[in-house]
Amino acid sequence: MTTRHELDRSISTWLQAEAPDRAPDDVLEASRERLRHTRQRRAWMPAWRYSPLNNLAKAAVAAAVVLVVGFAGYQLLPRTGGVGGQPTVAPSPTPSLLARGTFTALDGWADVEIDATGGGSDVSGRLVATAQTGTFTIDLECARSTADGLLWIGGDVTASTDTTYALQGSRTAIVFKRGTPAQAVFVFQINDPRSASCLAFFDDMLKIDDPTGALRPIEGTVELAP
């Protein structure tokens, strides 16, 4: 009968002999080729979600933050009329414009189209995103500007094929930061009790974490309320 020590030694010795010395060159080359066309998934999940220090997060709203990137906020639009631009000196087509634009978010994670008017708890409009995890639509309901220059626009996911982040019926928001380029981030309420209202969702999220660090520039244009 083979002793345990002999057995362990035999198996280890055999595995060492079986293992190839190195990977074939074509594996590295093929990997490099695939990597050339692969983008990173940016940090959609904020660190707090996994932080053992943040017990509040467990008790409160679990949300995932998705950064949305975009080039050229309204500041980049030409001052005079031209192809693809609007004169910034002219009055806005709708006085209560909140956000309007088409851009790519998260280094290609999602193509986003947003058209929203109003403010406070009286927002109307829609955001449609075609993301890597699915397509979803948010019926926008509320908005808030914060002292640090962020514009939160939230609502309910009314249609979605995304079962990872934008769950149908959940509260979701997009947060913009004005600038050149403009920046944005998605905030998803995933697996915790639904916030009492659209505006309460913003408060619940802010109790957990500040999304500022997750903001990313967008590619495209978005016109935001002043």
Add this chain to the structure above:
Amino acid sequence: VARTELVRRARDGDRDAYDILITESIDAMYRVARLILRDYDRASDAVQEALVSCWRDLPHLRDPERFDAWRNRILLRAITEEARRRRRDAVVLSVIPIGSHPDASAALADRDELARVFGRLSVEHRTIVVLHHYLGMTADEAASTIGIPVGTAKSRLHYATEALRAALDADARAAKGRVSA
């Protein structure tokens, strides 16, 4: 540049830093994949998939010093997926190395028998054997790497080790019979 700094840079999107990391890592990853999957093409596919997944998800890695363990988990997932994907047309290959052997006392017959029995184990059992006997992980470490309970890891290791023991013992008995005949 320190390895953790390379990981940090890669996490921030530096493709050159990631290229250095994968150049350093690919041989070790391929060895593990090849041992578990027992097939060149499947091992190559699993390693490629793991390298792409690592790059894609690297921004989620919080502690750069845990890169190797994190990468191993992703590799094992890719290996398991690859094994499942091709289970129907799986062909178990028994590769007997040619050339020098680190332990000259190990008989070729032993190796042949080990290869045969090892190849018949499930991918889950082969995985635990490779982690424990090749990478030198304890059952606890292997359980953590695979993402299974420690008890399950120990059970799998026990089953696989006993299967390999039986193979060696059977081979030893056969050899003795041949000598005495």
